Amino acid sequence: MQTDLDPRNLIGRKAFDRNGTKIGTIxxxxxxxxxxxxxxxxxxxxxxxxxxxxxxxxSELVEGTLRIPFERALIKDAPDFGVGRHxxxxxxxxxxxxxxxxxxxxxxxDHDFGKLAGTEDV
Numbered sequence: 001m002q003t004d005l006d007p008r009n010l011i012g013r014k015a016f017d018r019n020g021t022k023i024g025t026i027x028x029x030x031x032x033x034x035x036x037x038x039x040x041x042x043x044x045x046x047x048x049x050x051x052x053x054x055x056x057x058x059s060e061l062v063e064g065t066l067r068i069p070f071e072r073a074l075i076k077d078a079p080d081f082g083v084g085r086h087x088x089x090x091x092x093x094x095x096x097x098x099x100x101x102x103x104x105x106x107x108x109x110d111h112d113f114g115k116l117a118g119t120e121d122v
Contacts, residue, residue, distance in 0.1 A: 015066040
């Protein structure tokens with residue numbers, strides 16, 4: 001997924017699965033708390049349906065539509081957390097597992113920040 005893409009430009013675009021089957025329309029885009037990079041999209045799957053969360057990485061924006069490299073059935077079975085609220089780290093973890101994606105290890109603070117390389121505390 002292009003990381004320089006403005007998330008506001010994704011809202012309202014159509015989304016398709018790996019086979020080219022229409023899933024729905026992008027309702028909301030969720031940004032990574034640490035980086036501000038678009039990470040998840042909520043796709044409205046029908047007029048009276050719920051939104052399904054899909055990962056923006058490894059999805060691609062092709063000719064103005066979002067192409068998601070998963071089957072429609074898997075997308076529609078994604079955990080439902082509702083929209084309009086912040087996704088917790090636990091919810092994101094559930095989504096990563098649902099899609100079989102690797103989860104990046106948690107960012108550990110650098111306790112050596114400010115120390116010069118090669119110096120040691122005695």
